[in-house]
Amino acid sequence: MEFAQLLESRRSIRNYKSGMRISEDQIKVMIDAAIQAPTWKNSQTGRYYVAMSEDKINFIRNQCLPEFNANSCANAVALIITTYETKRSGFERDGSATNELGDKWGVYDLGLQNENLVLKARETGYDSLIMGIRDADKIKAEFDIPESQEVVAVIAIGVRENDVEKPRRKTPDEITRFF
Numbered sequence: 001m002e003f004a005q006l007l008e009s010r011r012s013i014r015n016y017k018s019g020m021r022i023s024e025d026q027i028k029v030m031i032d033a034a035i036q037a038p039t040w041k042n043s044q045t046g047r048y049y050v051a052m053s054e055d056k057i058n059f060i061r062n063q064c065l066p067e068f069n070a071n072s073c074a075n076a077v078a079l080i081i082t083t084y085e086t087k088r089s090g091f092e093r094d095g096s097a098t099n100e101l102g103d104k105w106g107v108y109d110l111g112l113q114n115e116n117l118v119l120k121a122r123e124t125g126y127d128s129l130i131m132g133i134r135d136a137d138k139i140k141a142e143f144d145i146p147e148s149q150e151v152v153a154v155i156a157i158g159v160r161e162n163d164v165e166k167p168r169r170k171t172p173d174e175i176t177r178f179f
Helices: 003-009 024-034 054-064 067-072 104-123 136-143
Strands: 046-051 078-085 127-131 149-158
Touching: 003 104, 024 046, 024 078, 024 104, 046 054, 046 104, 046 136, 054 078, 054 136, 067 127, 078 104, 104 127, 104 149, 136 149
Parallel strands: none
Antiparallel strands: 046 078, 078 149, 127 149
């Protein structure tokens, strides 16, 4: 698939086909694409926790997501929890923040990685939905995520039930200023 076509066909999907499957190797391909993204001083702080079993998927859906997100990821074949190691991206070796953004660089880096992940998912025939409204404390406890990591998103992976119309995007002229 050409890159422009990939960008044009990616959507946030909220209705997945039931009965679909995915392998760990297919998920690893997506994560490998994610880790190719640039990170602050090559800090590579992104981490991934993948729920593939029915029990773990249902735990996240029923215990950690608001109803609208739980409904939006019904029939997903996997839910990928994305986190980052705090106080590394955007920080000096002595622990001081390099600039006023501090730990926000970790979120920025993970956002780049998450974009690569969802684009690779689309390229390999899967669709996705990035969900940021979640109960991070319950997720951390269930998946034994260290306190040093911040939960950013839960990404649903599945096969779209039907095509979704592309919403209007702003044009470069609407959002760009040249000097």
